[in-house]
Amino acid sequence: MPSEVVEISWQNPIYTDAEKNGSETDKRKRVLETIKADEEAREAKKEEQLTEKYAVLPDEYKIEFSNAQKDAARVLNATYTRPKRY
Numbered sequence: 001m002p003s004e005v006v007e008i009s010w011q012n013p014i015y016t017d018a019e020k021n022g023s024e025t026d027k028r029k030r031v032l033e034t035i036k037a038d039e040e041a042r043e044a045k046k047e048e049q050l051t052e053k054y055a056v057l058p059d060e061y062k063i064e065f066s067n068a069q070k071d072a073a074r075v076l077n078a079t080y081t082r083p084k085r086y
Contacts, residue, residue: 001035003035006035012025
């Protein structure tokens, strides 16, 4: 589950014991930090794999890839219009 979803959905109960409140808050913080670190590591690994795959492509494919990115950007820019304000 993405860290943003966990952060929003995880509601700590309020205890009358301040120490218990602190420990629950610390636990929540540690878990969220662990999830975020895992997400960052996973994204870095994906980026590394994509870079490695791109590096072994023949030059003609690299040129096609670059052109495809430019074409996609043009299409997205042409089709996106800002919502009207009333």
